[in-house]
Amino acid sequence: MFNALTELLSRNGTLLADGATGTNLFAAGLMSGDAPELWNEQEPAKITALYKGAVDAGSDVFLTNSFGANASRLKLHDAGHRAFELSRIAAELARNVADRAGRTVIVAGSVGPTGEIMEPVGSLTHSDAVEMFHETAAGLKAGGADIGWLETISAPEEYAAAAEGFARAELPWVGTMSFDTAGRTMMGVTSTDMVDMVNALPNRPTAFGANCGTGASDLLRTVLGFASTGTEIPLIAKGNAGIPKYHDGHIHYDGTPALMADYAVLARDCGASIIGGCCGTTPEHLVAMRAALDTRPRKAAPKLEDIVAALGAFSSPSDGTGGSTPLPRKRRGRRAAA
DSSP: OOOHHHHHHHHHSSEEOOOOSHHHHHHTTOOTTSOGGGHHHHOHHHHHHHHHHHHHTTOSEEEOSOTTOSHHHHGGGTOGGGHHHHHHHHHHHHHHHHHTSSSOOEEEEEEOOOSSOBTTTSSBOHHHHHHHHHHHHHHHHHHTOSEEEEEEEOOHHHHHHHHHHHHHHTOOEEEEEOOOBTTBOTTOOOHHHHHHHHHHOSSOOSOEEEEESSOHHHHHHHHHHHHHTTOOSOEEEEEOSSOEEEETTEEEEOOOHHHHHHHHHHHHHHTEEEEEEOTTOOHHHHHHHHHHHHHSOOOSOOOHHHHHHHHOOOSSSOOSSSSOOOOOOOOOGGGSOO
């Protein structure tokens, strides 16, 4: 399979991915409880603006509005039968934006978790999960996505089912997990566990890494864990824009563009070659991240205390793989709410 992401990565060395989907759609009027994927059909101008915001800010890769476009999640909105269609429309809108960018921009088809728990803990079978992922991946491919982008996964069984679904759709893919429980995913996977899992897959991803989680500092500690294994598969870092805080009836992320610029450069120095933002990350953050990646020199991998000094303290004393990590509390003033 031709892989446009691999080609661009080999040409540029480091790629800037996009920012948040939900944060930016809520700012555009999406209401809590609504299915963002239905906006692909109902509000195509707003979805196009979301995509264009990332491209105009300098992103080399942006994700489609299809995170929950699977039969299980969509059935909550009486649209379980529309997973393929809504995924296709999401990718078609994205393809149009990418083709008008005037430079090479990768359309990454976002694929989130099914929302169900797989056997043996839950009731979702492997074959049913594979079929759901296949349906979404096939719709994204039909709409023009260059690559599938699995994200926010906690369970290794679900990650493996998605890999098989992408293989059936003949769509190259990347995949990230969310390390949000003391350095582990909700289902107990550590950074080194993930490397072992990825290496064992028959259909290995083009790149892998971490997204979302508890904060930029924790995510970079996880990226260092990936890099420490010596893996040669490109690494992804897509951290939140600071820490969420409830204010005036809304959730706000306190990471400033300056902080996210520091995060982007540190992520590169930690070993990530595809770097973006997750929750709370806006085009304003991406502009700062683009400028930092383009102008600041590459340095040696940071020490843990360097990450803390730049981005704030870790949320847990360990990354889940072994001993404890000190929790210094030094913070820089720029971490104040944006």
